[in-house]
Amino acid sequence: MVVRSMDIAAAEGPERLREIMAELLDRSTAVVKRYGGTLNQFTGDGIMAVFGAPITLEDHAFRACMAALDIQKEVGSTLELRIGLNSGQVIAGEIGSSTASYTTIGEQVGMAQRMESVAPPGGVMLSESTARLVEDTVELGEPEMAHIKGSDDPVLTYRLLAIGAHKRRRRSEPKLVGREWEFNTLTGILGETISGAGCVVNIVGPPGIGKSRLVRETADIAVGRGVSVFGTYCESHASDIPFHVLARLLRAAMGIDEHEDDAARALAHVQFPDASPEDLLLLDDLLGIRDSNVPPPEIAPDARRRRLTAMINSASLARQEPSVYVIEDAHWIDEASESMLADFLSVIPHIPALVLITYRPEYRGALSRVADAPTVALRPLSDAHSSLLTSQLLGDDPSLDELAAQVADRAAGNPSSSRRWCAI
Ligand SMILES: Nc1ncnc2c1ncn2[C@@H]1O[C@H](COP(=O)(O)OP(=O)(O)O)[C@@H](O)[C@H]1O
Numbered sequence: 001m002v003v004r005s006m007d008i009a010a011a012e013g014p015e016r017l018r019e020i021m022a023e024l025l026d027r028s029t030a031v032v033k034r035y036g037g038t039l040n041q042f043t044g045d046g047i048m049a050v051f052g053a054p055i056t057l058e059d060h061a062f063r064a065c066m067a068a069l070d071i072q073k074e075v076g077s078t079l080e081l082r083i084g085l086n087s088g089q090v091i092a093g094e095i096g097s098s099t100a101s102y103t104t105i106g107e108q109v110g111m112a113q114r115m116e117s118v119a120p121p122g123g124v125m126l127s128e129s130t131a132r133l134v135e136d137t138v139e140l141g142e143p144e145m146a147h148i149k150g151s152d153d154p155v156l157t158y159r160l161l162a163i164g165a166h167k168r169r170r171r172s173e174p175k176l177v178g179r180e181w182e183f184n185t186l187t188g189i190l191g192e193t194i195s196g197a198g199c200v201v202n203i204v205g206p207p208g209i210g211k212s213r214l215v216r217e218t219a220d221i222a223v224g225r226g227v228s229v230f231g232t233y234c235e236s237h238a239s240d241i242p243f244h245v246l247a248r249l250l251r252a253a254m255g256i257d258e259h260e261d262d263a264a265r266a267l268a269h270v271q272f273p274d275a276s277p278e279d280l281l282l283l284d285d286l287l288g289i290r291d292s293n294v295p296p297p298e299i300a301p302d303a304r305r306r307r308l309t310a311m312i313n314s315a316s317l318a319r320q321e322p323s324v325y326v327i328e329d330a331h332w333i334d335e336a337s338e339s340m341l342a343d344f345l346s347v348i349p350h351i352p353a354l355v356l357i358t359y360r361p362e363y364r365g366a367l368s369r370v371a372d373a374p375t376v377a378l379r380p381l382s383d384a385h386s387s388l389l390t391s392q393l394l395g396d397d398p399s400l401d402e403l404a405a406q407v408a409d410r411a412a413g414n415p416s417s418s419r420r421w422c423a424i
Pocket residue numbers: 173174175176177178179205206207208209210211212213214389415416419
């Protein structure tokens with residue numbers, strides 16, 4: 001919603017306001033589309049967009065957050081916008097054939113509008129339900145109580161500050177239950193890799209079953225033993241950006257993320273003492289730190305890939321310090337990263353490195369078929385562990401026993417579902 005659109009109309013004239021709004025609509029539509037959403041209503045001085053099925057709840061809430069921040073960045077200081085986000089069940093129906101007439105009705109839409117109305121100009125406000133879905137992947141402000149239309153009680157709202165998937169905040173995580181053999185297996189393999197026998201381990205399971213949690217627990221042990229941990233993650237909306245996932249992992253492993261391009265290049269180049277100038281140019285290009293005054297290298301994609309693989313593999317073979325590499329959510333990996341990482345994984349048995357790859361069971365790509373890689377398939381929590389988790393989340397007051405039983409029943413051993421049901 002545009003702040004003070006009536007003032008703009010008064011100052012600039014209604015014609016100019018129409019132009020401004022048309023441009024805003026164009027730009028917002030582009031951003032929303034980029035993140036897989038649908039723009040479904042234009043209300044004169046505001047727009048509404050929907051991010052929905054069939055992708056998982058967490059993912060579409062996260063996409064909406066990214067779109068909201070991008071739209072705020074796009075409009076810059078020309079206009080002030082308020083944006084509100086809410087998540088939940090809506091009744092959606094296709095009316096007519098164009099996507100613009102896709103209409104959603106329901107309480108949830110009302111809640112999104114309320115969030116918009118309490119957002120500060122230039123800000124993005126999240127309802128509690130959205131905040132809960134994205135709290136591990138974005139940076140949120142402190143909870144604020146807001147009075148909204150149609151509700152006597154104030155509701156909890158959270159200001160969206162930034163996207164921060166690489167620095168996941170661990171707010172209020174439940175204590176780990178179960179997963180003993182899985183955890184022991186991973187720490188056992190970690191011990192072996194530290195002494196030189198590198199290993200790739202697949203961690204497989206449906207959304208919310210605890211893949212990332214198991215990886216974090218293992219990474220904590222590694223860090224405690226003085227082993228460096230480097231990670232990358234795949235995102236559904238980035239699966240067609242070539243080398244995206246690989247570049248992120250390399251930047252992390254080379255320690256260049258926090259540096260300006262010049263310093264990053266210098267830091268990267270010293271790590272490849274045997275590389276030719278042309279190889280280094282390929283590397284800069286891959287890492288996204290190429291000097292803009294230097295033209296991009298003209299080398300066929302296949303040759304480029306071969307040379308980069310050779311460089312990365314030989315640099316890895318020379319690395320003596322034990323390391324853990326994490327590749328999260330490989331079911332969303334881009335093809336170029338997938339094939340280069342698959343080549344890189346062939347050197348792992350020869351170096352002191354543990355590679356943890358998480359993905360959903362439907363993924364059948366190259367990273368799921370690494371030779372001699374053990375697989376840890378996460379099953380639903382046992383009934384006993386499930387109720388342990390529920391009582392941790394709800395407390396163990398006997399009056400809650402029945403509720404706890406219902407939660408355990410509905411969550412069916414999925415820890416993420418338990419958390420969701422207990423938070424309602
Ligand atoms: N064994 C467990 N004990 C307690 N909490 C768990 C357990 N496994 C997962 N969780 C919690 O459930 C949520 C979802 O787990 P996560 O690891 O993100 O799932 P996935 O990566 O498989 O989608 C997280 O908040 C996590 O801390």
